Structures are given as C-alpha cells and as structure tokens.
Amino acid sequence: MTIEVPHVPIDPTSAANLANRGLRFDVVAAEPEAVEAFQYAVARGFLDSRESADEKQLRYDRSLERRNSAVRDESNADPLIPIATISSWISDLTVPGGRSIPAWSITSVSVAPTHRRRGIARDLLGAELRTAASLGVPVAILTVSEATIYGRFGFAPSAMSADWTIDTTRAKWTGPTPGGRVHLVSSEAVRDGSGRDIVEAARLLTPGQVEYDGHLFERQFGLPGKPEFDAYRVARYDDEAGVPQGFVIYKNVRLSDTWTVEVQNLVAATDDAYSALWRYLFELDLVRKVTANLRPIVEPFQWQIQDARGARKTGERDHLWTRILDVKAALEARSFGAAGTFVLDITDDLGFAEGSWLLDAGTGTVQKVDAVPVGAHHLAMSANELAAIYLGGTSITTLVRAGRIRELSDGAAAAADASFRSPVTPWLSIWF
Ligand SMILES: CC(C)(COP(=O)(O)OP(=O)(O)OC[C@H]1O[C@@H](n2cnc3c(N)ncnc32)[C@H](O)[C@@H]1OP(=O)(O)O)[C@@H](O)C(=O)NCCC(=O)NCCS
Numbered sequence: 001m002t003i004e005v006p007h008v009p010i011d012p013t014s015a016a017n018l019a020n021r022g023l024r025f026d027v028v029a030a031e032p033e034a035v036e037a038f039q040y041a042v043a044r045g046f047l048d049s050r051e052s053a054d055e056k057q058l059r060y061d062r063s064l065e066r067r068n069s070a071v072r073d074e075s076n077a078d079p080l081i082p083i084a085t086i087s088s089w090i091s092d093l094t095v096p097g098g099r100s101i102p103a104w105s106i107t108s109v110s111v112a113p114t115h116r117r118r119g120i121a122r123d124l125l126g127a128e129l130r131t132a133a134s135l136g137v138p139v140a141i142l143t144v145s146e147a148t149i150y151g152r153f154g155f156a157p158s159a160m161s162a163d164w165t166i167d168t169t170r171a172k173w174t175g176p177t178p179g180g181r182v183h184l185v186s187s188e189a190v191r192d193g194s195g196r197d198i199v200e201a202a203r204l205l206t207p208g209q210v211e212y213d214g215h216l217f218e219r220q221f222g223l224p225g226k227p228e229f230d231a232y233r234v235a236r237y238d239d240e241a242g243v244p245q246g247f248v249i250y251k252n253v254r255l256s257d258t259w260t261v262e263v264q265n266l267v268a269a270t271d272d273a274y275s276a277l278w279r280y281l282f283e284l285d286l287v288r289k290v291t292a293n294l295r296p297i298v299e300p301f302q303w304q305i306q307d308a309r310g311a312r313k314t315g316e317r318d319h320l321w322t323r324i325l326d327v328k329a330a331l332e333a334r335s336f337g338a339a340g341t342f343v344l345d346i347t348d349d350l351g352f353a354e355g356s357w358l359l360d361a362g363t364g365t366v367q368k369v370d371a372v373p374v375g376a377h378h379l380a381m382s383a384n385e386l387a388a389i390y391l392g393g394t395s396i397t398t399l400v401r402a403g404r405i406r407e408l409s410d411g412a413a414a415a416a417d418a419s420f421r422s423p424v425t426p427w428l429s430i431w432f
Pocket residue numbers: 045046108109110111112115116117118119120121122123143144145146148149152
C-alpha cells in the first residue's frame with residue numbers, strides 16, 4: 001500500500017467540530033518551527049523534560065515520516081504551541097499465519113492540561129479512524145499510557161507483555177546448545193549492519209509485531225547524549241553458516257557485590273538464535289540476575305532451565321491495542337487453525353465494523369450476511385471483543401464466561417477458539 005501519509009488532509013468532521021469551539025485543527029507543516037512547536041507540545045503533554053539539540057534533531061527527522069496533526073487555540077498566551085497533538089503512519093502488523101496487514105499506527109496523543117476533558121481527544125481519535133478507514137487501512141493500532149482511554153473508541157488489547165526476572169544461580173540452562181557462535185560486537189555493528197534484517201525476519205514469526213525502522217529502531221541502542229548510549233552492550237548470534245540471526249542489547253548494573261543484567265531487547269529470527277542468546281545471558285560470570293521487560297507472556301526459556309522457579313514473571317499487562325476498521329479485510333488477512341463457519345454479529349458505536357459477518361475459516365473468506373446459514377456457529381460481540389480476539393491471543397471462551405461475547409449457538413465458542421487461537425502467543429516488542 002503506497003500512501004503518502006504525511007500529506008493526507010485533515011478530517012473535515014473533526015476540524016468542523018473543533019472550529020465550532022474556536023480551535024484550529026491542521027496537519028503540521030514539515031517546517032522546522034512548526035515541527036519544533038509540535039514536539040514541544042508532545043513532550044509537555046507526556047510530562048517529559050526539555051530535550052537536547054541531538055534529541056530534537058532525531059525527533060525532527062522521525063516526525064517527517066509521520067503525519068502530525070495539531071489543535072491550536074488562537075486565544076492562548078502562546079498560540080503557536082499546539083494544545084493537542086496526534087501522529088500517525090502506516091506500518092505492517094504481523095497476523096497469525098506469518099502474513100502482514102497495513103495498520104494505521106497512532107502515537108503522541110496529548111491534550112494540554114488547560115484543555116482536558118472537553119472532548120478534544122475524542123475528535124483527534126475520530127479523525128484518525130475515519131482517515132484510516134477512508135484510505136482502506138483495515139486496522140488501527142497503538143500502545144497506551146493508560147488502559148482506560150481507548151476502549152470507548154473500539155480498541156482492545158490484542159497482545160500482552162510481561163516482565164521477567166531470572167535468578168541465574170537457580171535457573172541453569174538445560175536447553176539446546178546451537179552450533180553457531182555468539183559474538184560480542186559494537187552497537188554500531190548491529191545498528192548499522194545486520195540488525196534491521198534480523199528485526200524484519202523476526203517480526204514475521206510473531207503476531208502482534210510491527211515493521212519498524214528509523215528512530216524506533218535506532219533508539220533501541222540508546223540515543224546519543226543519553227546514558228544508555230554508553231552503557232549498552234550487544235551480543236550477536238551467527239548461525240553455522242556465519243549468517244547473523246539474532247542479537248541482544250543489554251546493560252550490566254552493579255548492586256553491591258553482585259551484578260544484574262538488564263535486557264533492553266533480544267531479537268531472534270531462529271529458535272537457535274533464541275536459545276544461544278538466552279543461554280549466553282544466563283551463564284554470564286559475576287551475574288546473579290537477568291531482568292527483561294516488555295517480553296512475551298510465554299517464553300520458551302521457561303522450558304530450557306533446570307529450576308523453572310528460577311524464572312519469574314514479575315508483571316503482565318496489556319501492550320498492543322488494536323481497532324478493526326474493515327472486518328472483511330482484517331479477517332481475510334490472517335490464517336485460521338481449524339475449519340468452520342461462523343457468523344459474528346458485531347456492534348460498533350462508530351460504525352466501521354457494524355454488521356453480521358460470515359467467516360469461512362476453511363477458505364479464509366468473509367462476507368456480510370443478513371441471516372445465519374444452517375450449520376454456522378453464531379457469536380455476538382462488540383468491535384472491542386473482535387479486536388481482542390483478532391490476533392488469536394485471547395480466549396473466546398473466556399470472553400463468553402466474562403459476559404463480553406454472547407454464544408448464540410451451542411459449541412460456538414469452543415469451535416471459534418480452535419479456529420482463532422494462534423499457536424504463537426501474540427507479542428509486540430517495542431513501544432511506539
Ligand atoms: C488522555 C488525554 C489525551 C485525554 O484527552 P481529553 O481531551 O481530556 O479527552 P476527552 O475529553 O476527549 O475524553 C474523551 C473521553 O475519554 C475519557 N478520558 C479521557 N482521558 C481519560 C483518562 N486518562 N482515563 C480515563 N478516561 C479518560 C473522558 O472522560 C471522556 O469520556 P466520555 O466520552 O465517556 O465522557 C489527555 O488526558 C492527555 O493528554 N493525557 C496525558 C498524555 C497521555 O497519556 N496520552 C495518551 C497516550 S496513549
């Protein structure tokens with residue numbers, strides 16, 4: 001899909017709503033002064049401190065790849081600084097079956113404290129969703145600061161994340177010893193060398209991962225001027241043929257007389273790379289503890305250590321939030337684990353996903369219907385539950401038990417679970 005997202009015009013409905021309240025809603029021009037005012041408003045909205053010149057430059061470069069929209073209040077003391085901000089771009093989202101779907105990616109949602117709770121964010125989100133749908137983008141995605149904001153716009157968590165703490169004195173590696181080699185390399189060797197290819201290969205293995213590059217990729221290695229830039233170490237796994245297949249970025253933290261390794265990101269394009277890199281971390285001398293945040297809620301390493309209680313999940317929460325805009329395109333893009341026909345009655349306050357949809361999971365086709373064909377399983381839910389089950393990480397039976405999905409024919413939930421469930425637990429490894 002080739003759409004020049006930064007130049008897509010502003011949504012007229014939200015622009016008119018905001019104009020009625022004396023506010024101006026525009027796409028931010030790609031000019032240094034306007035972009036800097038936009039970035040200043042974003043940083044202020046997220047309670048960040050002022051940035052260094054290096055950071056400003058990086059953010060400026062990044063912002064040119066995105067569509068930045070801003071609301072300004074001409075009656076404000078400083079009318080050039082937006083009172084509300086939002087950014088978007090299209091990235092490929094991996095869905096079950098190793099395929100990708102274009103996803104309208106949203107970030108930098110902020111409204112100034114002086115203008116909160118007047119419905120401005122509602123107009124920002126409505127504008128993004130209508131714009132994405134009008135361009136034929138089938139889903140929207142975001143990572144969120146609070147879990148209470150986006151449900152009302154039809155989003156739901158579709159991939160969870162976990163924080164792990166591994167006591168390496170207990171864990172003891174019992175998993176495979178791959179035949180390739182782990183090399184200690186410079187950050188630059190991976191950042192400017194094989195890193196992007198590894199990220200791209202790895203993301204297709206897991207539903208919920210997104211294609212990422214530019215600032216989102218480079219900041220993994222620490223940004224110049226930030227303490228992480230000097231602290232991070234990088235190890236790379238090359239397979240037996242010498243091809244780089246994975247890397248880990250980590251830092252060593254000293255706590256009295258012991259050391260902890262904090263994993264910033266571990267990316268593996270093969271199972272061998274995964275095993276070799278975790279083994280490397282678990283067997284580091286002087287180190288007693290390895291911590292890793294923003295990891296999947298299910299890790300193969302749980303089955304690769306002698307004492308399973310040596311690896312503890314210390315946190316688990318929603319991470320990737322998804323919104324289905326085009327039911328047919330979204331469902332037809334993914335694969336299903338078992339055949340079966342399903343009618344999904346979807347309600348949607350914003351209209352995008354509304355209707356009864358017949359899914360033939362055997363052929364992977366979807367059509368809108370007026371009646372339930374004989375033999376089809378029948379379920380009813382809102383756009384939120386459809387988003388929650390989309391990547392195959394949320395049990396439909398659980399949502400029926402929670403009263404969130406209605407099972408309108410016997411056995412529909414169990415049959416749908418068999419079809420929708422992803423064998424690989426959905427996971428997104430970055431914030432955006
Ligand atoms: C979150 C934020 C963008 C909301 O902006 P806003 O203009 O005040 O939101 P709106 O007035 O449009 O609110 C729309 C609805 O969301 C609700 N809402 C807004 N912020 C909320 C929050 N933080 N928690 C729970 N509900 C919230 C409002 O009560 C309103 O509900 P209703 O429609 O049922 O009446 C703003 O508070 C903000 O900038 N927060 C700090 C930055 C941040 O966390 N951004 C989100 C990044 S993912």
